[in-house]
Amino acid sequence: MSALTLERIAKNYGEVETLKGIDIALESGEFLVLLGSSGCGKSTLLNIIAGLAEPTSGDVRIGDRSVVGVHPKDRDVAMVFQSYALYPNLTVARNIGFGLEMRHVPAAEREKAVREAAALLQIENLLDRKPAQLSGGQRQRVAIGRALVRRPKIFLFDEPLSNLDAKLRMEMRSELKRLHQMLKTTVVYVTHDQIEAMTLATRIAVMRNGVIEQLDRPEAIYNRPATLYVATFVGAPPMNLLSATTTPEGLSIAGLETPLALRHGLEAGRPVTLGIRPEALGLAARETALAFHAELAELTGPELVVTGTVGGQKLVASLPPASGVSPGDRATLFAAPEAFHLFDPATGLRLNRDR
Amino acid sequence: MSSTWLTTRAWLLMLPLLAVMIAVIGWPMAETVRLSFTDAKLVGLTGHFVGLDNYAKILSGSNFRGTLSTTAFFAIVSVGIEMVLGVLAALLLNQQFYGRTLLRALMILPWALPTIVNATLWRLIYNPEYGALNAALTQLGLLGEYRSWLGEPGSAMAALILADCWKNFPLVALIALAALQSVPRDLIAASLVDGASALNRFRFVILPYLAGPLMVALVLRTIEAFKVFDIIWVMTRGGPANSTRTLSILVYQEAFSFGRAGSGASLALIVTLMVTLLALAYGALVRKAAGSAA
Ligand SMILES: Nc1ncnc2c1ncn2[C@@H]1O[C@H](COP(=O)(O)OP(=O)(O)OP(=O)(O)O)[C@@H](O)[C@H]1O
Numbered sequence A: 001m002s003a004l005t006l007e008r009i010a011k012n013y014g015e016v017e018t019l020k021g022i023d024i025a026l027e028s029g030e031f032l033v034l035l036g037s038s039g040c041g042k043s044t045l046l047n048i049i050a051g052l053a054e055p056t057s058g059d060v061r062i063g064d065r066s067v068v069g070v071h072p073k074d075r076d077v078a079m080v081f082q083s084y085a086l087y088p089n090l091t092v093a094r095n096i097g098f099g100l101e102m103r104h105v106p107a108a109e110r111e112k113a114v115r116e117a118a119a120l121l122q123i124e125n126l127l128d129r130k131p132a133q134l135s136g137g138q139r140q141r142v143a144i145g146r147a148l149v150r151r152p153k154i155f156l157f158d159e160p161l162s163n164l165d166a167k168l169r170m171e172m173r174s175e176l177k178r179l180h181q182m183l184k185t186t187v188v189y190v191t192h193d194q195i196e197a198m199t200l201a202t203r204i205a206v207m208r209n210g211v212i213e214q215l216d217r218p219e220a221i222y223n224r225p226a227t228l229y230v231a232t233f234v235g236a237p238p239m240n241l242l243s244a245t246t247t248p249e250g251l252s253i254a255g256l257e258t259p260l261a262l263r264h265g266l267e268a269g270r271p272v273t274l275g276i277r278p279e280a281l282g283l284a285a286r287e288t289a290l291a292f293h294a295e296l297a298e299l300t301g302p303e304l305v306v307t308g309t310v311g312g313q314k315l316v317a318s319l320p321p322a323s324g325v326s327p328g329d330r331a332t333l334f335a336a337p338e339a340f341h342l343f344d345p346a347t348g349l350r351l352n353r354d355r
Numbered sequence B: 001m002s003s004t005w006l007t008t009r010a011w012l013l014m015l016p017l018l019a020v021m022i023a024v025i026g027w028p029m030a031e032t033v034r035l036s037f038t039d040a041k042l043v044g045l046t047g048h049f050v051g052l053d054n055y056a057k058i059l060s061g062s063n064f065r066g067t068l069s070t071t072a073f074f075a076i077v078s079v080g081i082e083m084v085l086g087v088l089a090a091l092l093l094n095q096q097f098y099g100r101t102l103l104r105a106l107m108i109l110p111w112a113l114p115t116i117v118n119a120t121l122w123r124l125i126y127n128p129e130y131g132a133l134n135a136a137l138t139q140l141g142l143l144g145e146y147r148s149w150l151g152e153p154g155s156a157m158a159a160l161i162l163a164d165c166w167k168n169f170p171l172v173a174l175i176a177l178a179a180l181q182s183v184p185r186d187l188i189a190a191s192l193v194d195g196a197s198a199l200n201r202f203r204f205v206i207l208p209y210l211a212g213p214l215m216v217a218l219v220l221r222t223i224e225a226f227k228v229f230d231i232i233w234v235m236t237r238g239g240p241a242n243s244t245r246t247l248s249i250l251v252y253q254e255a256f257s258f259g260r261a262g263s264g265a266s267l268a269l270i271v272t273l274m275v276t277l278l279a280l281a282y283g284a285l286v287r288k289a290a291g292s293a294a
């Protein structure tokens, strides 16, 4: 039985179509990440699941029950907000137990649940404090604790880590991963941070302008992006895009004399956009590889990010620092055949015949 | 440049202002204090020093105590109603509905009217012969014959309080509305998901953001209500039978109607002292509330 089903969800604010037909079916225990740039409708979708907003059309089912029109408190969901949203006058303990208190759970039982959640999140020593006396990371733990004690069917997170500094964000990310693996709960998690999405998700829904561009496992999103948008949104530095035309044996890249040998299964003479991830590129001395003219080399530590041109088109390659490429160098770059992504320049859709 | 020179220069620059303030505030104040120890009359008698006589007479007299309780009654009831009405209006105007902006603007109007205009307006409404209130109530069949609302001790105070509330609740509503808009949306959403009832949501989510600003409104309004003068002077002059006589009215009567400048001054100083104490107590409360909300 699926834990959460969204069917053709649409949401209009006045004339504006914020969501345009979202379909998602989540199995119990899945960690779904809604990934997309600002304003694409992630929070709106999450609010519709929570019951804080109603869809203009479409159905939301939690378990096998349609919850459209059901009050948020009766949906058996818990939500964690970017701003933590802790009750300013209540102690940490009461904040965590608030959902139970409102549901008239007996005090003893409530206290036990709060202690357990606090132990899990390592905030037992903070239980008597007020939110104002906590750091950002501690507040976020309390907010997570408040969701945990309720043992809801679905956890909803709206960019829970984006107010934290980089180091704390990484810690809390692992913490969330650990909690999910331990509790095996169903999670819907909104973020615009692709690293968070890649590391946490069992599946990622990449959203853009109110539609899902691709809903897939993280490795599929990364290795077989369904659209140009997904291809460039996920990955840093972003995927290189080159204009090319298909030939019977491979690709002719605009500005390059030697065509590239590649089995693509498309008719010859068709214009395509070729995508190659910077990290998929390596130095090689192969005939059919890309002749690269380096213009800028940046050492990030583990990698040497080299920016240059291939046949006049911009290309970025992440190389091992030992490769020693420096500005002005000419080098030959190579990538494995499966690292060549072909897209229709007009529709942005993926053209590779993957298996 | 040395800091002493800076300080000296600062004082020099403020000197003209200081001189004006001393002339228009300091001197009359000092004069009032001096008068309060004399038996001076408004006209004629410059007065002899009588020590604490005036104060003793006032504080032991029944006039003062009666007036003090009238004032307290007026202040507590009208401010109480204004606070409740103001918060309710703010909660209502914070909802999303058609015509909200217009209603918000309209609500400010009574408060924007000068007190004298408001008081005159209400005196017309309460008029025993052609007042709108009498007309409305008789036409609705709620009232048998026209009444003199401001002419009977029982209804005069209620009528005054109604007029004062009508004028002043918008201020409370305005302050509360601004405070309501500072309640984070996420917090309201969280309380909805957590299953808080409307009452609990008010208590745990809204009130923490409302308490500080409301305290300020309470302070402002109580102090104003305690020294109320103009609305009462226009509507009832403290009558009938002194049933609406507040401290400020008493001061006026003492000093100007009865011409007893000396004891009028003592009475004014007593009222000033009481208002000051009230302000100080409230100030401490506000600081405490602000400290706990942060
Ligand atoms: N209550 C509302 N009334 C009108 N428009 C709204 C409302 N809520 C959201 N929108 C619009 O819907 C669109 C999507 O908003 P949403 O908050 O879902 O974006 P998001 O993907 O969560 O963005 P972010 O990453 O910035 O949080 C935005 O263009 C926004 O202006």
Ligand SMILES: [Mg+2]
Pocket (backbone or CB within 6 Å): A042, A043, A044, A158
């Ligand atoms: Mg959002």
